[in-house]
Amino acid sequence: MPEKEDRRRYRRYRAVGGTFVLLQPHGRDLCQVLDVGRDGLSFRYTPGSDDLDAATELDLLLAEGGLYFYLAGLPFRVVADRDWGYETINNSPLGYFPLRRRSVRFRTLTPRQASQLEHFLANYTLREERIGTSVDGLEAESATPPPSSS
Numbered sequence: 001m002p003e004k005e006d007r008r009r010y011r012r013y014r015a016v017g018g019t020f021v022l023l024q025p026h027g028r029d030l031c032q033v034l035d036v037g038r039d040g041l042s043f044r045y046t047p048g049s050d051d052l053d054a055a056t057e058l059d060l061l062l063a064e065g066g067l068y069f070y071l072a073g074l075p076f077r078v079v080a081d082r083d084w085g086y087e088t089i090n091n092s093p094l095g096y097f098p099l100r101r102r103s104v105r106f107r108t109l110t111p112r113q114a115s116q117l118e119h120f121l122a123n124y125t126l127r128e129e130r131i132g133t134s135v136d137g138l139e140a141e142s143a144t145p146p147p148s149s150s
Contacts, residue, residue, distance in 0.1 A: 012037040013125035018064020023055035024073070031102075033060070036125060038117065040076065040105040044084055047100050058104070060117075062124055069124055071116045075107035 015033040021043050023029040029051050031043040041060075045052065058076060062069040084101035109117065121127070 010038040012041070013121060013127050015041075016062065016064070016067070016124050016126060018067065019060070019062045019124065022059040022061060023051060024057040024059060025054070026051045027059075029055070034101065036060075036121065038114075038121065040079070040103065042080075042101055042103040044099050044101050046097055052102070060120065062120075067124060069120055071113065071120065074109065074113060074117075076104040077107060079103050079105045 012035040015036050019033040019036075021031050021033055021041070023031065029045065029049050031045040034042045034044055036042075056075065057073050060069070060071040060074060080101075080103040082101055084099040086096040086098055088096045
């Protein structure tokens with residue numbers, strides 16, 4: 001199968017642990033950022049929220065190990081949404097839950113938003129690492145759920 005062409009204008013960088021998006025207008029969905037660049041980002045989420053499809057802006061936030069950053073109101077459009085595997089839940093009768101990966105492209109940012117995003121990219125991403133399938137030690141698993149233990 002031929003490799004899919006990357007249509008991004010700018011390189012994406014792996015986000016440091018503790019980086020999330022808060023989807024607006026309702027602000028009820030907090031999703032872990034996988035990678036981010038000047039033109040967009042991707043995040044993983046658990047399907048089931050209607051707020052995901054209604055979102056038109058996102059807030060980018062980081063709060064981990066003494067690092068704090070917040071950038072509000074980034075307008076975006078969805079460019080891809082796909083299965084991303086499953087995450088196991090320790091001591092849960094369910095055993096696992098599905099994950100999806102959503103990729104978004106930023107719409108026109110204000111000069112202040114663009115400047116703050118550049119600051120985020122320079123200071124809070126793992127710029128020397130190429131994007132792979134592992135994010136903070138979490139490997140995207142097969143899109144097939146694990147076998148039932150019963």
